[in-house]
Amino acid sequence: MLAFNFFGATEGGLFDINATLPLMAIQVVALTYILNSLFFKPVGNVVEKREKFVSNNIIKAKNKLSEVKKLEADLLTQLQSARTEAQRIVSEAENESDKLYKEALELANNEANASKEKARLEIESQTSAARDQLSKQADDLSELIVNRLILEK
């Protein structure tokens, strides 16, 4: 055909279709099988095994992470309750010590007042006793003076 010999080759030409076509097709099909067993299968196995390994590990890590978060939240609530409990105990103790302090203070005050009163009374009685004695001595002295004056006369 003229069209097929357009590019001027002595035979064949650019569009010379012959048994090369089916043989090339067979060669490519054979190559597909060879590459499948030499390349696609082994490399695929390795890659997919690794992908499975990685995704498994990611899932495991995620599980662990969620567990950790749960534990963290647990701990946080525990910590909070412990804190409020401690606050309660501390305030209770403070109240108690306050009460005790006030009681002790009152007791001590009362005691001090009582002993002060007692001391005052004692001082008073001693003062009056001393005054009595003093006035008695003054009486004695005056009597003595009167007697001597009478005698000298």
Place this chain on the structure above:
Amino acid sequence: MFINSLLTNFAALEVGQHLYWQIGNIRLHGQVFLTSWILLGALLVFISLGTKKMENDPKGLQNLLEFLWDYIRDLARTQIGEKVYRDWMPFIGTLFLFVFISNWGGALIPWKLIKLPSGELGAPTADINTTIALALLVSLSYFYAGLSNKGWRYFEYYVHPTPIMLPFKILEDFTKPLSLSFRLFGNILADELVVGVLVFLVPLILPIPVMFLGLFTSAIQALIFATLAAYYIGEAVEEHH
């Protein structure tokens, strides 16, 4: 004809000449097989070296092969879909690798240094036989994929979404292999011709950017071929609701 005489005068290019092998009654393009065997041999050596000692922590070649595998898997998975991409990944990958090493091998290796009695060595994908073979394999594959996945319901695809589509869908079955084969063939042949003519006219420096462009086109063509093949298979196995 002007073009005719011009091209025959460029004896250095030897467009459309082949190294014929005669086996009984059948004739083969020897240069296509020679280059493809060399390139496939190199590919197989490369791959068996890389997969010789597979480890969980990849090193060296294994890394590269795993990257390649991942790339091909992504390509197959996005086009074919999660359900059946596994069955077709080796085929798509083989198409990609074969077209890619053919294109790049044809462009990168100085085949001109090897003299043949007739024709010259070059990218196997610059021969129409190779590209038609690949395209027909793709056609067979998507028919097989559709029929094996959906049985006779595969033909619902032809009247989906309306029966008006029937003639166009039937026409598509012919245009798909045609466009696949001619796109690849044309791009690679044109690249080789442009580089050949430029080297012939200006042997220094000027062809280099064109060569880089050729490498780029070659890689893109391999990707396009594999992506379209995967897309056609994906279209065939897709479930319409």
